[in-house]
Amino acid sequence: MKVKKMTKVLSGLFICSMVLTACGGSNDSSSSDKKESSVKLTTEGFPIVEEETTFTMMAPNVGMAEWKDMPLFQDYAEKTGINFDFVTPPSSDFSTKLNLALASGDLPDVIYGAGSGSLTDSMVIEYGEQGTFVALEDLIADNMPNFNKLLEENPEIRKSITTPDGHIYTLPTVSMNEPSAIWPRGPMWYRGEWLEALDVKELPKTTDEFYDLLVRMRDEDPNGNGKKDEIPLTDVKMESTRPWLMAAFGLKAFGVQEDDGKVTYAPMTENYKGYLEFMNKLYSEKLLDQEVFSQADEQKKSKGQKNQLGLFPDWFSYFTTGKDEKGALEDPMFQPLTSEYSEEAVVPKSPGISRGTFAITKEAESPEALLRWVDYFYGPEGAYYINKGPEGVLWEWAENSKGEKVRVYTDIVDTTNVEETRGKLTPAYGLTIPNIDFKNTDDLMIRNEADDELDTSFADFIATETESKLAPAGEVPMPLIYLSKDEIDQIKDTQTDLQTYIEQMEAKFITGVEPLSNWDKYVKTIESMGVDKYVEVYQQAVDRYNQN
């Protein structure tokens, strides 16, 4: 008797829970049919909308300030009439949160500043096809004069952001004029004082010369403290040195790379074996940091600040050494190497376009308004505006003694740490955002005092080093292509397995845990994971790209 009642109670509860879940699931379907937009646009310029309106935006927060407090958004909202409710999880958590939002259907109107690391190609294709993301290609011509002009002048961009089914779902960051735009990631830098102490007149150009220099750094006490604490070469998990050192062996990518239309898988070539042999030699002779695979970035930086590093990767050298811009001028950039495997120096080059920085979802009432909102940043005025913020926060106009109008920092800015202030006022700090990079011309530079001479020595240094060392050797490892949904499905498993395996094996080969005599076994494993199919799919996509 008792049991029966229990069953009744339980089944009652079960039914309740089913009803609850049914309610929970129903919100997916309601929003698919398009509502009549209540947002009225103006014909041109600012404001964009006739009546003030609010959208929701999801973006990664790099931890400098709350987005709603950023003067840039506040000022731009006044100009345009478009406000935002921000959902900004910390950038370390962003991928997860974005995936959850997309999977649960709890969508923002705009996904901003995600970049292809978080809003991956396969997500763009999948959610685009499902109609979660709005296809933008037809709206661009009418609503985005700046961006449209860019597309017309550079057909490459349109090609790179169009998916195989002919749609544009995300807008890119375009950086074509800055010298550092060709860096695939931060370059490597030599510690200048060490080179001086060792009387090095010319930077190594071959792997042999490079090896010799590292040995001297290890043995001859270049930091002059009488202790043998020098670490000639360092990195965190090889992530930033790999592209530059693999390049000495003629390899441009830690994965698939394209040469003259032909796709190969670099980590199974003889050249790559040569790279591993070389790195293993560096590691076993303590020329490569012994903690390269276990340390975090902070540890690397603290070694740099203790003057223990001879060669290290970073965006700018002073981030690691702790010097200032002036001090960084004495630390030269790494000169690409050649080896018996590659007679000509080759380094990977960034295509200058990053995708996935701006996507509009089906929830957005007026994609047109949002496109007009973002278009401003693709023009010279808006690009400057989003980088340095509105007048009166970071900078203001002043008149110098010659009567010229110049830009100077405002009183609130700590001029020894401008980036700190900048990070609090605009999202254009530590994120790839939808905009275009323009070269900083003299009239755009900001001075400390109105009568200061412009100090462009650091920018010039970066430009010269890049132009002379990296630019001549730079090649894009793989054109920016999209795979189709079908192609992604074919290689999804292989890709994850391969990536995990080669990273793990690289570490083992370099540290000598796995002897290089097991190379054949390694290649066989890669083959058994289906690398042939993987390369074939990419080949197909590259062919398609080259035909268009």
Added chain:
Amino acid sequence: MSETWKKIKKNRQLYLFILPAFLVILIFSYIPMYGIIIAFKDYVPALGIWGSPWVGFKHFQRFFDSYYFWDLLKNTLGISIYSLIVGFPLPIILALALNELKDGKFKKITQTVTYAPNFISVVVMVGMIVAFLNPSTGLINHVLDFLGFERMDFMSDPKWFKTVYVLSGVWQSTGWSSVIYLAALSGVDPELHEAAVVDGASRLRRIWHINLPTIRPTMVILLIMSVGSIMSLGHEKILLMQNPLNLESSNVISTFVYQQGLLDAQYSYATAVGLFNSVINAILLISVNKVADKLNETSLF
């Protein structure tokens, strides 16, 4: 019906006490369970859970065929069983030892010192582990060096991963887990001890014949409960400790599910893997429960 209602009415305060816990479990543990059906579907968010197409056991097949399947299973079971073998007896020993101490400053200090690590967050904890084990600057390696042993890079050697994981876990949780045994020990009838003393039993004998049998039911229950969670290793700590060199022994099912499901957005696949994990877990739990029931007449259900 009326009889049950009467009972409920009579004990309504008790039922009211249970209600929040009951609701929490219902809402957060039972209701979301219907989501596991996406393990048998190709989940497409736009179509919703019910609208997505059925695919049968495709995702399970894919997992079993995966290159990393055996590694994952081996590591998950390896780390769990290692933790269980080392981590289970220690709190009991600690509790028995503490119980023998007379109340006083020393006992209080010992207890506080052993509890304290329980309150350190995982992130800080892993930071401490990494700092202590650093081959050139770490405390442990300084000690090794001083004693004439060779310095070791614990974090990048796959052989050491499990040990570091388990021992740091023991350090963190032993004191805290001993609390429940101490509570059980306080229930020992003092008359038993007095009688044993009269009979000339030594301290160890009394622990063996009086204290241990008293806390045996507690031990069995806790053992069953830890077996139940044997496959559900917390992925946070492992993820934080992972690097390419120890991946071989640190890649476990829960980190794999996190990677595939949340980072690569393969929800159906990750759910299938998670479900497989839970099924093994359930099988283990039920078997141990059965065995305990047979041997000890103590069981969870």
